[in-house]
Amino acid sequence: MSSDREQRPPLRKPPWLKRRIQAGATYQEVHRIIQRSKLHTVCQEAHCPNLGECFSQGTATFLILGDRCTRNCRFCAVAHGPVGPPDSEEPHRLAEAVQNMGLRYVVVTSVTRDDLSDGGSGHFAQTISEIRRQVPTARIEVLVPDFQGSDSAVTTVFQARPDVFNHNLETVARLYPKVRPGADYRRSLRLLKRVRALSSDMPTKSGLMLGLGESPEELRQALFDLLEVECRMLTLGQYLQPSRDHLPVERFLPPEAFEQWRDIALEMGFREVASGPFVRSSYRAGELYEGLKS
Numbered sequence: 001m002s003s004d005r006e007q008r009p010p011l012r013k014p015p016w017l018k019r020r021i022q023a024g025a026t027y028q029e030v031h032r033i034i035q036r037s038k039l040h041t042v043c044q045e046a047h048c049p050n051l052g053e054c055f056s057q058g059t060a061t062f063l064i065l066g067d068r069c070t071r072n073c074r075f076c077a078v079a080h081g082p083v084g085p086p087d088s089e090e091p092h093r094l095a096e097a098v099q100n101m102g103l104r105y106v107v108v109t110s111v112t113r114d115d116l117s118d119g120g121s122g123h124f125a126q127t128i129s130e131i132r133r134q135v136p137t138a139r140i141e142v143l144v145p146d147f148q149g150s151d152s153a154v155t156t157v158f159q160a161r162p163d164v165f166n167h168n169l170e171t172v173a174r175l176y177p178k179v180r181p182g183a184d185y186r187r188s189l190r191l192l193k194r195v196r197a198l199s200s201d202m203p204t205k206s207g208l209m210l211g212l213g214e215s216p217e218e219l220r221q222a223l224f225d226l227l228e229v230e231c232r233m234l235t236l237g238q239y240l241q242p243s244r245d246h247l248p249v250e251r252f253l254p255p256e257a258f259e260q261w262r263d264i265a266l267e268m269g270f271r272e273v274a275s276g277p278f279v280r281s282s283y284r285a286g287e288l289y290e291g292l293k294s
């Protein structure tokens with residue numbers, strides 16, 4: 001049942017969060033390729049505010065293993081509901097779309113599939129291998145669910161050798177029961193630690209949404225915890241309420257606050273940080289990766 005707090009009228013969006021969708025020829029072409037390939041993108045399913053910009057630049061983040069999730073996180077717009085078996089042709093079609101879109105940097109994420117014995121890790125690995133086969137020059141970032149803490153699932157994805165291993169913390173520890181019921185703060189940190197234990201040279205990355213009611217001290221602690229597990233790439237963005245059924249925004253942080261958090265995170269020890277109201281974990285992901293490598 002929703003609390004009174006959740007039933008209050010939503011905060012008005014501040015002017016810096018208003019954007020116009022750009023929908024030129026590249027945007028239409030990306031749309032067409034995705035539709036024709038029968039693929040899903042998190043850009044569309046999660047109502048990402050950057051969709052116009054990213055599609056117009058010829059990029060997108062692919063959502064594998066279906067468009068329905070077995071969990072029902074209170075912040076996420078991806079639909080929850082009955083799921084089907086993994087589509088064995090999806091890795092091939094996705095790699096083909098990467099080629100057709102001319103992508104040099106690909107982000108692949110998935111819904112959470114708690115119903116599958118391997119959490120969908122095998123499908124991730126097949127997708128990586130198929131992209132490598134069809135587009136050997138593409139860099140690949142995976143943004144994985146927590147696989148219910150399964151080390152073997154993490155190992156399966158790791159062994160397919162993505163270029164960046166991303167897993168979002170999403171929010172601070174105290175807010176987990178409210179924001180991510182079914183997930184566990186320490187479990188997510190352990191996943192990132194596990195990747196580092198498998199290889200010291202695979203970059204790990206994580207992200208948090210701000211404006212869900214976290215305090216500055218709690219956010220600092222979360223950043224500290226990420227550094228403790230040797231995560232060095234970070235994204236910080238404004239939480240936006242996808243619908244009235246989702247958690248309300250507690251605070252809209254001004255762009256300057258995001259700049260300050262970027263400076264703080266860099267000072268604390270992160271190597272690459274993207275922080276801004278519209279930043280999402282896949283936003284300009286290729287640029288963040290290039291920054292790490294330069």
Ligand code: SF4
Pocket residue numbers: 042043044048049050051052054055059060061280281282283284
């Ligand atoms: S930020 Fe990521 S999810 Fe959003 S539109 Fe761009 S690529 Fe898609």
